[in-house]
Amino acid sequence: MAVDRERVAELTRQLLEAIGEDPDRPGLTQTPTRVAELYAEFFAGVGEDAAAPLARTISVAHGPAPETLPSGAVLLRDIRFRSVCEHHLLPFAGHAHIAYLPGEQVVGLGSLVRVVETFAARPQVQERLGEQIAEAIASHLDARGVLVVLDASHGCVTMRGGRQPAASTLTIAARGDYTEPAARAELIALIGAGARDERAG
Template identity: 60%
Template sequence: MTGFDRPRIEAAVAEILAAIGEDPSRPGLETTPSRVADAYEEFFAGLGKDPLAELGEPVPLEGHEAETVILRDIQFRSVCEHHLLPFLGVAHVAYLPGERVVGLGRIPRVIETLAARPQLQERLTEQIADSIEHGAQARGVLVVLDAQHECVTTRGARQTESSTVTIASRGELAEPAARAEIVALIGRGVA
């Protein structure tokens, strides 16, 4: 990851520990700055990466027109940019291929790349839809994210069972009837 400054992160974590009244050098905390830096390097590995590169080259359909392709229950994690706390969830992606399709394993890579940066769930949903629409040259795209945010479940209102659902649709799947059909096929009862 370009721009990742481990010593600066470690110093900042030590400062936070001191600022809350802890001794960053006490046993149990002495390696915390390094561990947090390791976690941040992983959490933010998508910074500077192009999600379209993860799709690779779409493969021609060879004279056939594919109908809807749906990938359900793609697990993801991201970090809320407001509180720097994780949010975890599942993504459901549907697309109508144009003349080409993308490898099914490539769509989760797009999601992982976009999620591995400070995010808002609403923006993440839109970015996934845009990436698949453009990178796959899709006639239509529908993305549904369902996630639990630790900023809601562990602080403030502490709503431990709540989740947030966001939807983005493009092209032919933005039409209300097509959108409703795909949401029903996803089988989660969200609309």
């Protein structure tokens, strides 16, 4: 279901009035329309099938060594994402890192990005977002293990309450082989190394 822009605009106008502002003053006349467009973008994933991009898989059984399955994980690091916290409707943003241990099928890396983007384009909490991504991959690929690590900064922490601008939240969701901490230790180290390299650069 598409976001009702007209209704969002009207409710934004009411909100401005409720906080004591004049929605007809020059600086605010276009705000309801802008907020409606913003919400249409931020919440485009509501009602969408986030797992749909995973339907197009590629068989690795037809390669040069068809009897051999991939022996290691596929790791896609530093997928930028942004979402909106459902508790205060404030944004949170950061990086998603996804690893899966393929069976006979792999998927295009862009498909993993689209899964993240679709689940993130909803009112969310970070803990659920990671679990949704992991479950979609585990359910739609013949992956022997799935690991999703999210590292994000939350507006409700950085801009209100304790106001900790440097704070970030790290969550881990795992399926299959990667539910064992020892099995995912190498991947966690690789993800951490990438984050250190980015900070150093």
